[in-house]
Amino acid sequence: MYISVNWLRDFVDWTGSSSELDDLFTCAGVKVEDIQEKGAEFPSIVVAQILESGRHPNADRLSVCQVDDGSGQPRQIVCGAKNYRVGDKVPLALPGAILPGGLKIKVGKLRGAESEGMLCSSKELGLADDAEGLLILPKEAPVGKPLSQVYPKDTVFELEITPNRPDWLSHLGLAREVAAFSARRLHPANIEVPGISKADDGIVSVQATDLCPFYSLRRIRDVKVAPSPQWLSDRLTAAGLRPINNIVDITNYVMLELGQPLHAFDAGKVHGGIVVRHARPGEDFPALDGNKYQLSAGDLAIADSDAPIALAGVMGGEESGVTDSTTDVLLESAYFEPASVRRSARLHSLHSESSYRFERGVDPSVVLVASARATRLIEEIAGGRGDEKVTTAGALPAPPGAVILRLSRCRMLLGANLSAKEIRDALVRLGLAPMAENEDSVEWKIPSHRRDLAREADLIEEVARVIGIEKIPSRIAASPARPGEADAVYDFRSAVREQLRALGLSEARTSTLVSEKLLWGNAAPWRLRNPVGEDQAFLRTSLLPGLIAALQRNIRHGARSIALYEVGRTFHQEESEERETLAMTLHGETVSRNWRGGEVRGFDWHDAKGIVEVLAPVPLSCVREQGDSYLALSAAVFAGEKRVAMLGQLAPGFARALDATKPVIVAELSLDTLRMLQRTPTFHDIPKFPQVVRDIAVVCPISLPYGDIERELWKANEVLLAKVEAFDVYTDPSGKILPTDRKSIAISLTFRARERTLESQEVNAACERLKQQLKAGLAVDFR
Amino acid sequence: RRGDRAYDPEEVTGFAFGFGLDRLAMNLGHIPDIRMLVENDLRFLKQF
Numbered sequence: 002m003y004i005s006v007n008w009l010r011d012f013v014d015w016t017g018s019s020s021e022l023d024d025l026f027t028c029a030g031v032k033v034e035d036i037q038e039k040g041a042e043f044p045s046i047v048v049a050q051i052l053e054s055g056r057h058p059n060a061d062r063l064s065v066c067q068v069d070d071g072s073g074q075p076r077q078i079v080c081g082a083k084n085y086r087v088g089d090k091v092p093l094a095l096p097g098a099i100l101p102g103g104l105k106i107k108v109g110k111l112r113g114a115e116s117e118g119m120l121c122s123s124k125e126l127g128l129a130d131d132a133e134g135l136l137i138l139p140k141e142a143p144v145g146k147p148l149s150q151v152y153p154k155d156t157v158f159e160l161e162i163t164p165n166r167p168d169w170l171s172h173l174g175l176a177r178e179v180a181a182f183s184a185r186r187l188h189p190a191n192i193e194v195p196g197i198s199k200a201d202d203g204i205v206s207v208q209a210t211d212l213c214p215f216y217s218l219r220r221i222r223d224v225k226v227a228p229s230p231q232w233l234s235d236r237l238t239a240a241g242l243r244p245i246n247n248i249v250d251i252t253n254y255v256m257l258e259l260g261q262p263l264h265a266f267d268a269g270k271v272h273g274g275i276v277v278r279h280a281r282p283g284e285d286f287p288a289l290d291g292n293k294y295q296l297s298a299g300d301l302a303i304a305d306s307d308a309p310i311a312l313a314g315v316m317g318g319e320e321s322g323v324t325d326s327t328t329d330v331l332l333e334s335a336y337f338e339p340a341s342v343r344r345s346a347r348l349h350s351l352h353s354e355s356s357y358r359f360e361r362g363v364d365p366s367v368v369l370v371a372s373a374r375a376t377r378l379i380e381e382i383a384g385g386r387g388d389e390k391v392t393t394a395g396a397l398p399a400p401p402g403a404v405i406l407r408l409s410r411c412r413m414l415l416g417a418n419l420s421a422k423e424i425r426d427a428l429v430r431l432g433l434a435p436m437a438e439n440e441d442s443v444e445w446k447i448p449s450h451r452r453d454l455a456r457e458a459d460l461i462e463e464v465a466r467v468i469g470i471e472k473i474p475s476r477i478a479a480s481p482a483r484p485g486e487a488d489a490v491y492d493f494r495s496a497v498r499e500q501l502r503a504l505g506l507s508e509a510r511t512s513t514l515v516s517e518k519l520l521w522g523n524a525a526p527w528r529l530r531n532p533v534g535e536d537q538a539f540l541r542t543s544l545l546p547g548l549i550a551a552l553q554r555n556i557r558h559g560a561r562s563i564a565l566y567e568v569g570r571t572f573h574q575e576e577s578e579e580r581e582t583l584a585m586t587l588h589g590e591t592v593s594r595n596w597r598g599g600e601v602r603g604f605d606w607h608d609a610k611g612i613v614e615v616l617a618p619v620p621l622s623c624v625r626e627q628g629d630s631y632l633a634l635s636a637a638v639f640a641g642e643k644r645v646a647m648l649g650q651l652a653p654g655f656a657r658a659l660d661a662t663k664p665v666i667v668a669e670l671s672l673d674t675l676r677m678l679q680r681t682p683t684f685h686d687i688p689k690f691p692q693v694v695r696d697i698a699v700v701c702p703i704s705l706p707y708g709d710i711e712r713e714l715w716k717a718n719e720v721l722l723a724k725v726e727a728f729d730v731y732t733d734p735s736g737k738i739l740p741t742d743r744k745s746i747a748i749s750l751t752f753r754a755r756e757r758t759l760e761s762q763e764v765n766a767a768c769e770r771l772k773q774q775l776k777a778g779l780a781v782d783f784r
Numbered sequence: 785r786r787g788d789r790a791y792d793p794e795e796v797t798g799f800a801f802g803f804g805l806d807r808l809a810m811n812l813g814h815i816p817d818i819r820m821l822v823e824n825d826l827r828f829l830k831q832f
Contacts, residue, residue: 555826
């Protein structure tokens with residue numbers, strides 16, 4: 002919302018600077034978006050009228066003019082512009098004037114002709130960045146008077162008004178706040194409200210009383226519709242509105258001044274009386290914006306005997322609008338139910354300054370005041386006579402209820418030892434009045450424009466706001482809190498992130514809300530009822546789609562080594578739960594090319610498995626499983642019976658679509674499960690006696706999983722066996738050393754005894770037993 | 785008094801506030817565009 006400081010001064014004695022006003026607004030809670038200084042002092046620049054204009058005898062491009070500068074004597078000026086006519090009023094810079102650019106004006110000869118001053122363009126005056134020719138002033142500009150009367154110095158503030166303070170949507174409302182926060186005097190708008198006559202059905206009939214509790218209409222006869230006077234259109238322009246004609250402008254002016262939207266109908270175009278009713282479904286309504294709307298049953302229509310003439314609170318109709326031919330005006334000022342106006346505005350996507358204010362709630366006590374004010378302005382500016390009485394229907398909403406404030410509670414919540422007087426003064430400054438008082442509490446009467454103050458907490462907030470939050474002393478009031486479950490979860494999450502960072506992965510953050518195409522797999526997702534857009538309509542069921550998208554983006558930027566992880570929430574409709582999840586994706590070179598030479602290895606499945614082993618330091622087993630369709634390889638990782646993770650590799654077609662040239666490895670884990678697996682390590686005695694290592698080479702079918710071999714070895718329950726580790730896999734595609742369908746796995750077996758050194762024969766025997774176990778259980782050979 | 789299990793303001797007081805962690809991070813890290821925080825470009829991630 003744009004406000005003019007000059008206009009504000011109609012209501013409050015503000016004399017401070019723009020930056021002081023900026024600070025005041027900010028401290029009061031009004032957000033200042035922009036400040037624009039307008040106009041200027043223009044010393045020695047006056048309004049002049051061109052009396053004569055003739056060709057310059059010695060210069061084709063120049064003219065010699067005689068202008069009236071208000072002194073009685075014509076003044077000769079040489080001028081280069083071509084855009085004026087005799088009779089126009091233009092700015093005249095008198096000798097001695099200094100223009101904003103620094104140019105000093107003096108009497109002189111231009112190409113042989115005397116020039117006793119200079120006629121100015123808006124650019125030369127600093128009013129515009131560019132100008133073609135002279136600035137032609139409005140017809141009513143007073144000749145001889147200083148230009149600053151036509152372009153008065155003013156400052157326009159652009160403010161962002163929060164929804165909880167609809168009373169700030171007017172100059173009067175903001176002036177009240179300025180007065181409260183600067184202890185300057187407020188001049189209330191002393192406007193006399195005329196006598197009220199209760200409506201008879203001939204003039205106004207309200208049928209939808211729930212949506213329109215109160216309606217008023219004033220007839221003003223014999224008006225002369227014309228452009229508004231300069232001061233009025235200047236103020237409207239400063240506030241961001243376009244001047245149209247004096248009647249419409251006055252309704253807008255009063256709205257910006259007092260906060261009550263008004264509407265003027267051409268009485269000659271209204272047939273019969275006015276009816277305020279629900280619209281009939283499908284009823285046609287041609288609005289002032291040039292569009293035709295089809296009303297619905299939920300819309301509130303202001304209608305005459307034929308058709309709707311306004312969409313209540315939103316916009317007036319085209320046919321009944323005020324035009325040059327209007328002679329009698331019907332001035333509407335009403336209280337419309339906020340939700341109803343909001344609904345209609347939303348439904349038709351039709352928003353106006355009027356609907357904006359009605360939606361947030363106008364001040365009922367201003368409804369008739371605004372009508373009286375506008376009537377008086379119309380009488381003064383457009384001629385015309387307002388009828389003696391204003392016709393009303395219904396009743397204004399009741400005044401707000403009183404609120405009791407306890408001093409002790411105020412001090413306790415604010416944490417400041419404020420005196421009863423300080424608290425009282427703060428609220429009185431806002432227009433509240435103390436009614437009943439006792440030891441600790443005061444009952445406050447709430448002014449009509451502060452219906453947002455409904456309970457004690459609201460008043461306490463206001464006390465803090467007026468006194469200034471920065472005035473509340475700081476102190477340390479802390480006590481140690483016991484660590485809880487939430488802390489354990491948080492600490493574990495931080496530890497996991499640290500570990501992964503240390504392992505060389507980078508942390509990614511992707512969006513919790515996703516589009517349908519980022520929902521992979523079969524899990525049923527939660528869909529939002531009112532998403533901002535289709536690309537944020539679902540709660541994610543997995544972190545992987547988002548991570549893969551990030552992977553793709555990085556590939557596109559030329560990244561050769563990508564290792565990303567994310568810790569975040571996933572949402573599962575079937576189990577009705579939110580799960581803390583960890584996911585990773587790996588692709589490309591494990592390390593960058595370096596001078597040590599050699600082929601750089603790419604990430605593969607085992608790298609992911611290795612990371613999972615770091616995160617879950619317990620015995621793990623992997624089981625192949627049929628994954629979702631986007632995976633070529635998928636395995637579940639178990640710690641005993643508990644499922645810990647999913648590891649997988651993207652299907653080649655899928656990976657190609659991402660421009661991935663190497664395998665894309667993915668993993669997803671439940672953080673909660675991971676946390677449950679954490680154990681505080683306990684000490685195991687370090688073996689006092691040496692270990693013995695024996696290597697065996699197992700020849701088996703290529704398809705036999707290594708896991709089976711290892712499981713079989715442990716099944717033997719060999720007491721002396723301490724560790725099993727595969728360290729080589731050998732295949733021979735030529736078939737010369739090994740058949741093409743076999744592989745040879747080199748396994749190192751570690752033996753030890755707790756209480757003694759092992760003898761060679763014992764180890765050999767144990768080794769043999771293990772080999773027998775493998776032969777019997779899996780039908781393998783050795784070499 | 786309302787009949788539900790919400791905290792009674794007469795018994796319990798506290799603070800509620802919302803912090804834009806993204807904007808705080810942008811301030812501290814001099815990050816010019818908030819979108820960088822969700823694009824996950826490694827050239828950005830590796831700087832932190």
